[in-house]
Structures are given as C-alpha cells and as structure tokens.
Amino acid sequence: MSVNQPSSKFDLAVQVQGEGFPILCLHGHPGNGRCMSVFTQHLSSRFKTLAPDLRGYGKSGAAGDFQMLDHLSDLEALLDRSQIDRCLLVGWSLGGIMAMELAFKQPDRVSGLILIATAARPRGNHPPISWQDNFYTGLCSILNRIKPGWKWNIDTFGKRSLYRYLIQQHTPTAYKYLAYEAMDAYLQTSGSATRALNTALRAGYNRLTELPLIECPSLVLAGESDRHITPESSRETARLLPNCDWQCYPNTAHLLPWEIPDQILTDIDEWIKLNPQVVSPA
Template sequence: MVFTVHPGISKAVHLNVLVQGEGFPILCLHGHPGSGRSLSVFTHHLSRQFKTIAPDLRGYGSSPADQDFVMADHLTDLEAVLDDYQIQRCLILGWSLGGILALELALRNLERVSGLILVATAARPRSNHPAISWQDNLYTGLASIANRLNPGGQWAIDTLGKRSLYRYLIQQHTPGTYRYLAAEAMPAYLQTSRQATRALSAALNQGYNRLVDLSQIQCPCLILAGSEDRHITAASSLETAQHLPDAEWHCYSNTAHLFPWEIPDQMLQDIDHWIEHHPEVVRERMKDEG
C-alpha cells in the first residue's frame, strides 16, 4: 500500500501546531495515538538549538477531523504547514506512524528534506504483539487511571502497570516512564478521533511496504529502535535502515515501542551525536548547491 491520492481525498485542514525555539526547522511528527505535545521528550531538547515544529495531525490533539479521511490527507496537511511557515528545507523526526509519514513526505518532497530521524518505525512495519485479552484491557484502564491520579506511583506500576498492555509498550517500568504516560500518553489517547483511528485501520488492512522506493531518499537518516518492540519490530526497523542509502541504525536493549520515554537521555545523546556528524542536515542549502 502506498499513500496514493484518490478521488475522495480532501483539501488540507488547518493543523494545530506547537512551535518552539529558533534556528533550522525540525518537523516533528507524532504517532497513534499522539499529539504534538506528546513529542516533548524531543522538542524540549532540540528547541534549545533549533526551531521545532510539532503539529497535531488531522484528527489528533486539537486538529479537526469533521469527516472521514485517508492517510494521504496527512501529507497534504503537512505540506501546507511547511508552506505556511515558509520552510523550504527541514529535518524531519517521526515516531511510529510519524516515521511512516516522514518517509512518505520525503518521497514526495526529496529536495525539501535534509534528513530523517525515524523512531520505532519501518517502511515495511511488522508486529509480533500477542492477542489482547479482556484482562489486558481491564488492567490497562485501571493502571492508566491510577497513574494519572499519582503519576509514577510505585504501587500502580507494580500492581497494575506490569499486568497491563504497558508491558508490551515498555520494558523499563520506571517512575519517569510512567510520568510520561500520565502527562502525555493518556491525554493524547483521549484526544484521538474516531476518524483518525479509522484512517489508520484502513491503511493497515491494505498493508504497507515502501522498501523498494527507499533508494530515492539520499539524505542522511538515523533509525532508532527498541529491541523488544512488539508493535513495530526491531527487525523491520533494521530492514528499513538497510534499504536507505545513507542510514545509521541504533537498537536499544531492554526497551520497547515507547523507548524515548524509557531512556530519554541516552537517545537524545545519540541524536545529538548524529547531528554533529551530519551538520548538513541542519544547514540551509547554499545557492550553488541547489
């Protein structure tokens, strides 16, 4: 499945956008469920040196979705954001679904993308998530409520969190990770529209495989994965890295799909080092280069 335009595609909608910092623009794309604010682990750090632009995708956060849409509509919306902010060239960071959108946006705008940071994502995503039981859902609901009332509380983590679906999203059940879950995951979940969920489900049912097209993306790419990711496996992330012409891949042990909230310091240090070694990804292209 490719995010192709079809007769039912709608016009761009105005997205709610969180902008922080000054400097070279980094477009930050969240996953499902998510919002621009659920990327704070990235934006708070990167905005010290760069201008981070974190939109709520259509149907997420505070961005509207008055009718059903398809995944390609996200790309139309994001291109409109780049135009609105007069961004000719940017680095894109995408987490999970956001990483897939980052790849698609790069394929549609090769000259506009200086580099990609792909987090817990893949061009041919594969999952090995076990079947979900009613007990899983029950414990997840109880854990979410208890953790919201007392973020990072050890009793809720040990009694409820480790028995919930969180055990597949994280490996390191630390108070810090659970504080991220309380502050950012739960609000994002509650703000995710039915239209957004339907659009993603329809796309997943069609299948998705962009590996054959990745050779077109010549810019530097950093791919980060959690070794125990059950939602988008580390193997599928590595496969993506192997098909990109200029890619660096990191896999973090004892982490899962939400590893940015498990090991934020180590991850951000790796991102900083990659940018230091690839200064071209945060530098405007000179006229004689274009």
C-alpha cells in the same frame, strides 16, 4: 498508502518552540504534538521545532473520514504556511512513516530523517489482548494520572497491563510520560484517524522498494522488544536507506524515547554533530 486524491488541505494545530533551523516532529498513533515534547524540549534550545497535531488527533479535529494521504497535504500546507523550504524530520511510529512519505514526495525539502520505532514495511508481533489486559491498563492509567510514577501502581497494575508491551523499563520517568502525555493523546485520537490508519495497514503498506530514492542522511532507532513495529522491520528499512545509521536499544520497546530519553537525545545530538548538513540551509 492510498492512491486516491487527498481532500482539501487542513490547518493543523502546531506547537512551535525555539529559533534556528526548523525540525518538524511527527507523532504516532494514538498521539498528538505534545507527545513529541521529549524531543522538542531538548532540540528547541538550538533549533526551531514544530510539533503538529496530525489531522484527527489532538486539537486538529476531523469533521469526517479521511485518508492517510491527507496527512501529507496537511504537512505540506503547514510548511508552506510557516515559510519553511527545508527541514529535518523526526518521526515516531506513524510519524516516521509520514516523514518517509514526505521525503519521497518532496526530497528537496527534507534535509534528513530521524526515524524512531517505525518501518517502511511495518510488522508487529503483539499477542492477543484479553479483557484482563484492558482492565489493568484502565485501572493503572487512572491511578497513574492521579499519582504519576507511583511505584505501588506500577508494580501492582502497570506490569500486568498493556504497558508491558509498550515499555520494558517500568520506571517513574516512563510512567510520568504516560500520565502527562499518553493519556490525553489517547483520549483525543478520533475514530476517523484510527479508521484511516487501519485502512492503510489492511492494504499492506510497503515502501521498501522506494527507499533507495531517499538520499538524505537518516538515523533509525528501534527498541529490541518492540511488539508494535518489530526491530527486524525497522532494521529492514535501515538496510535499504542509502545513507543511514542504525541503533537498536536493549530492554526497550515501542515507547523507547520515554524509557531512555537521555540516551536517545544524546545519540541524536551525536548524529547531528556528525551530519551537520541536516541542520544547515541548502
């Protein structure tokens, strides 16, 4: 994370659903707030969910380059504008890193953390990408957008595309999420957002030593076959969080909430039931 001062705060586009204790849902890269619908559609039946498009993503366009630290100032401004003093954070991939950063900076404002496919020292083991990978991914994505979850397309192109590293369960359910949410998110992710993330990663992002400062209850979920942020790096984060539960799911990868949504949501519900303070006013 850059130590430079953030630029001016930015009004984020945000999808708000439901009523009750607030849950802030933070997407990954590439992504947008709609990618978090797997969580918001379920949780908004009991809680108020907020799913912003981070700066440079979705409808939160960026006029120029920015730093990762700017995401934090934007999120603080969103909470201020929404008059939220305390909330539960759900963060997927990059969103999980931003959730941890918000917990470092404003611990009294964070009641709990649900971290999915993320790590305080993210490491990946993705193999090199070939032109064939890109070709099959593009072809599969176009056909999947036209006919979401089409088994012939999944078997013919999907399993030969880069999706084979993002998911392990090539089901119609997973491909419908890819069609309805992932494709738009990819197309709406700006170059400035990609540059900001790459700059932070090249600097060697590592917040492991600060993790014991996060005292709120945490839940870390990982996919056993995740090549983008390995389950080992997620497990490393879970071990260092003082009040943390951990779950690693077999036969899943980085997009595990789209592979096994029912199981993920059931486990989140159970964790909230066992930790009611994360959805209770201070």
